Amino acid sequence: MPTVRLVPLLQRDDAALAALCAALDHAPVQLDPDGIKPAEGSLVPAQKRRVLVCMGGPCVAAGAETLWGHLRNEQDRLKLRARGDGTMSAKTSCLGPCNLAPVIQVWPEGTYYAGLDEHDLDRVIAEHLLAGRPVNDLAYEATGAKQVLRPRRL
């Protein structure tokens, strides 16, 4: 009989495994608890922070790809995954306020940042991700109301 890899849930459920063996008219199978190893991709990250970078059309047109590349470079250079609460990042679809593009959102606070360039992102990294203080002059409060992009500093 060929080797069959069972789904992880079935590996932990003796009753389900016994029912499957009976349904297949197969002799009962004994599980080897030491043989159960988490599969690749089973790691639940320890990092508490997430930066979501919007990749919706208006954000990409406003420079989101550049922000994403800069964030990933700085994430490696500054070892953000291992510092403080740890930061991971992900691309996402539209976050909502497209007219304020490019938009990112930092969790667990859910802080929106908009109209960013790479210099602004450096501030978010230093002040919010590493020091835990949202950058209020770059942040847009989650009010549920329409907002306008604030003029850029010179």
Ligand code: FES
């Ligand atoms: S496309 Fe980025 S917020 Fe909508």
